[in-house]
Amino acid sequence: MLDPKFCEKCEHKLFSDANPVLCEQCAEKFFGTVKAYIEEHPDNSLNKVAEATGVEKKYLKKWIREGRIQYNSPEEAERKRKLENLKRDYKKLLDEEEAQNRHQAQQRGGYHTVDYSRHDKKR
Numbered sequence: 001m002l003d004p005k006f007c008e009k010c011e012h013k014l015f016s017d018a019n020p021v022l023c024e025q026c027a028e029k030f031f032g033t034v035k036a037y038i039e040e041h042p043d044n045s046l047n048k049v050a051e052a053t054g055v056e057k058k059y060l061k062k063w064i065r066e067g068r069i070q071y072n073s074p075e076e077a078e079r080k081r082k083l084e085n086l087k088r089d090y091k092k093l094l095d096e097e098e099a100q101n102r103h104q105a106q107q108r109g110g111y112h113t114v115d116y117s118r119h120d121k122k123r
C-alpha cells in the first residue's frame with residue numbers, strides 16, 4: 001500500500017497518481033492562470049511566467065513535459081509576431097481602402113465654385 005499523497009497547495013488527499021503534486025482543482029486553477037498569462041505574453045521566459053503568475057516552475061515544467069504548455073523557440077515567436085503584424089497591416093490596408101471608398105463616395109457629385117474675379121484683383 002502506498003502512503004496517501006496530498007495536494008501541495010490545498011492538502012486535498014490525492015486519489016490518483018496522474019497528478020502527483022497537485023489535486024485536479026489546484027492544477028486546473030493554476031494552469032488557467034498560466035495559460036491566460038502566456039497567451040498575453042507569449043515571449044516570456046519560464047522564470048518570468050513563474051514570477052508573474054506565482055505558479056512554481058516545477059509545475060510549469062511538468063506541463064511542458066505533458067505537452068500542455070508548448071515552448072516557442074525564438075524563431076517561432078518571431079514568426080508568430082510577423083504573422084500578427086502582417087494581419088494587422090492587412091487589416092489596416094482594408095480599413096484604409098474602405099475609408100477611402102467612403103471618402104470618394106462622399107465626394108462624388110460634389111461641386112465648389114472658384115471666384116476668379118477676386119483672384120484677378122489681387123495681382
Ligand SMILES: [Zn+2]
Pocket residue numbers: 007008009010011012022023024025026027
Ligand atoms: Zn489542491
